[in-house]
Amino acid sequence: MDKPTSFKYQGGELPLPFFFPDATRAVVKTIDSQDLVSTKTPGILVNTYHLFRELGSDVFDKFNGVGNFMNYHGGIISDSGGFQVMSLIKRKEGLGKVTDEGVTFKPEGQKKILLTPEKSIRFQMSLSSDMLVVLDDFTDPKANYKEAKVSVERTIDWAKRSKAEFEKLCQKNKLTKGRKPYLLGVVQGGEFQDLRKECTKRLVEIGFDGLGYGGWPIKNGGGFDYKSAETIAKYTPKNYFLYGLGVGKPDEIVKLVGMGYSIFDCVLPTRDARHKRLYVFNAASIGKINLKDKNFYSFYTPNKQKYVLDKTPVSKACDCLLCKNYSKGYLAHLSRMDEITALRLATIHNLRFYSLLMEKLRENY
């Protein structure tokens, strides 16, 4: 019953902990699969909702999985579409609804689709991902206790159905030990610790390979909700993967790794890159990165006029395509002209920052 030491995927095993960026639509925005490899990123998270809506399973049956489709051969985790319950339905009314059966999505100008726990699993199987995530009912960040409880009950019910469908498909496809992907349950319950505890325990009764810290990880008053993360970790068996879904900022990841979390994904490094925010270690070299420093990293805004004449690299504690080959001056020019290459270089840089961060965390795991 020891904690997991590696994550098996189709290409071998990945050491823990690791961070996967989000390739929602089977692409990490602005870069391609070869760029991704160059950042030493070990894997990606793809999204069921988007790929199901935009492509359907025929493509993935034909290509034999999303990895082959992308010609990307790192680890692949597929998200269930559970996050879209919040981002598309609960955050804004009228784009769909949630019932016990599943989730109906109907964004403006698009056809209505129904995603059930079973459908989500079936589709994720066609993606041939290494870890599947159960469809969950995202607890609205503004939910009161009663509403949070409803989302927890539904999440547990859906988890049961997902597990049953998963086992059925594994049997049917003769996916036995070694070839069987992982299945992740997702804990909901908002900031209510007794709900988090109950959800965790009841998911463990159903049986999964890991549990995800679900919901919105930022408290209503602001600040990361470490308490819920701790509650989940406390009641999760040691041999389970603990996954911080959508987490997060570098310092948040460092803290969660300390609690036993070993899998992370987040849009921040890639979105921030596109929004002109680069992550830089406050260190003179990669060897001198010290995560114990309170301020071990800072932000760099690439498009300032004052950088145009700067011949130094963005970071000396980085070995990415950008930092090894180009100056702040050149990047400033590309960024100021809104050249798409600036976004690509920034994305590559931020992903290397995150992969370096995880390399450092692995040293003490």
Next chain:
RNA sequence: GCUGAGGUGGCGGAGCGGACAAUCGCACCAGACUGUAAAUCUGGCGGUCGGAAGACCUACCUAGGUUCGAAUCCUAGCCUCAGCA
């Protein structure tokens, strides 16, 4: 030299007698972004005081003038651009 058009904030460019410290865009400054409806979104952007509402000052090429009131009308000057010589 003649004819025509025009000179507005860092730049482009609205406004063409009161509602103008002056629409809008760019640039600039600050902030946000957490299982991606996001190469996006907010806010600020003449000066001084104020948290804000607001108050006062200096402003639409220059100098005069008309008017209760002018970036807007008149006169002169300077300058720019286009076409013709």
